[in-house]
Amino acid sequence: MQTIDMDSTARRDLNATLQAQAEATNQTAWEIVNPKGSHAIAVGLDAPIEVTVKGSTGYYCAGMNKQATVHVAGSAGPGVAENMMSGTVVIDGDASQYAGATGNGGTLIIKGNASSRCGISMKGIDIIVHGNVGHMSAFMAQSGNLVVCGDAGDALGDSIYEARLFVRGSVKSLGADCIEKEMRPEHLSMLTELLARGGCDANAEEFKRYGSARKLYNFNIDNAY
Amino acid sequence: MCGIVGLFLKDRSLEPKLGAMLTHMLITMTDRGPDSAGIAIYGEDRPAVSKLTVQSETPDQAFATLEDDLSTALGGPVTLRRKDTHAVLEIPRGQITPTRAALEMIDPTLRVMSSGDTVEIYKEVGLPKDVADRFDLRAMAGTHGIGHTRMATESAVTTLGAHPFNTGPDQCLVHNGSLSNHNSLRRKLRREGIHIETENDTEVGAAYLTWRMQNGATLGEALESSLNDLDGFFTFLVGTKDGFGVVRDPIACKPAVMAETDQYVAFGSEYRALVNLPGIDLARVWEPEPATVYFWSHADTSTPTEKAA
Secondary structure: OEEEEOOOOOHHHHHHHHHOOOOOOOOOEEEEEOOOOOOOOOOOOEOOOEEEEEOOEOOOOOOOOEOOEEEEOOOEOOOOOOOOOOOEEEEOOOEOOOOOOOOOOOEEEEOOOEOOOOOOOOEEEEEEEOOOEOOOOOOOOOEEEEEEOOOEOOOEOOOOOOOEEEEOOOEOOEOOOEEEEOOOHHHHHHHHHHHHHOOOOOOHHHOEEEEEOOOOOOOOHHHOO | OOEEEEEEEOOHHHHHHHHHHHHHHHHHOHHHOOOEEEEEEEOOOOOOEEEEEEEOOOHHHHHHOHHHHHHHHHOOOOEEEEEOOEEEEEEEOOOHHHHHHHHHHHOOOOEEEEEEOOEEEEEEEOOHHHHHHHOOHHHOOOOEEEEEEEOOOOOOOOOOOOOOEEEEOOEEEEEEEEEOOHHHHHHHHHHOOOOOOOOOHHHHHHHHHHHHHHOOOOHHHHHHHHHHHOOEEEEEEEEOOOEEEEEEOOOOOOOOEEEEOOOEEEEEOOHHHHOOOOOHHHOEEEOOOOOEEEEEEOOEEEEEEEEEO
């Protein structure tokens, strides 16, 4: 286990060190101490390493992640795991705005609540939230899965394309073109796997599925102002 | 961008350290707002005293005989405490209106930064660290305070464009965001007789709250109606004699983090601003909900009042 102390290591050096890890590195376990809400911790990683951040992070932690597993033992600021390509990001606490935004792949697990715009423009990432998500979550979501074990705020899935949204609790309101859809057997098995991956103590049958009504795909003059 | 901080103490033993704690929070927010900084700090409530904080471009000249001139004009005792470009005038309680009138006669170039029984506001152009040093903010004691680091987007970088803005006796406002209907609202408020000095958007927000309260609204009601009448992005932190309040616009793009322990309630634009507070690792940390008005008051420290708008 390598430990990097952010009280004595500059963030650019920290990120350069982690980014330099090769595919076949034997230094697979890293621990970052004293993050103190710093921005852009452990971004742009591209190796199968495990990074644990001991504390809460600021903006854009674990952005653009590939392959790596980043575990935040605290809460995460805005834009955590933004544009993730693959790998896993786990937040023990809460996540601020636009967690997992534009994510192309990988898994983002938030054990607390996520704030507004969780999964905005998601493009293939799987986001599993143990608690609630705020307003405008999955806005313009294109692909992937958003699982919410708690409640969802206003305008869930506004202008959604093809992502699947699973919510166990209440949905304050659905956004434009987002509708409730039937839970078919393939969705139940898919959700069961997602819940297991996210470490959620929940039963897939307690969830409802939401997705696109596909009414906004083509220009419709009646939708114009 | 801008950075906001606030600290409301529940544990009175921390009061001597309020200035030091708040200054550290403020300086941490320098990269969110390096062009100006300001702080409003609520000190001891002495029953016979009210205070005005005034600022001058030419303090040596302006403050030289101000104490005597004001004392003569009011016919009562006045003490002046100078800090750099600012001076705190301690006057007999209840004399704020005649003092403002007298200051207008004595030196119309003086700018009143704050008025009230316990509040003092200090703000200037410059890096937060330098502003804090000029006013020796670390040494200040108090019950609660709010601060702001500015990255100007809507109007000029000037002392009067810095935050906090005084909205009424012992009340002030700091703002992260930008208001988009401030020009039309400024015209409307000026027609209503509200004095607005600059082209700054936040001053209009502050003037709006002042106007609503002059027309009978409570601060909570004024904040709730601001959600309908102000167009734009905002996280507001408002200081009152008893505590502070927080409200975010319904979209809530502008960040806000709160932390609460048995000793304090703290606000920061980012968690970074809070990391040096005592016991932060065990604090309850959360984000205030959009379009919801929160208040913490020394009148009732047990629970915040929260009102969905």
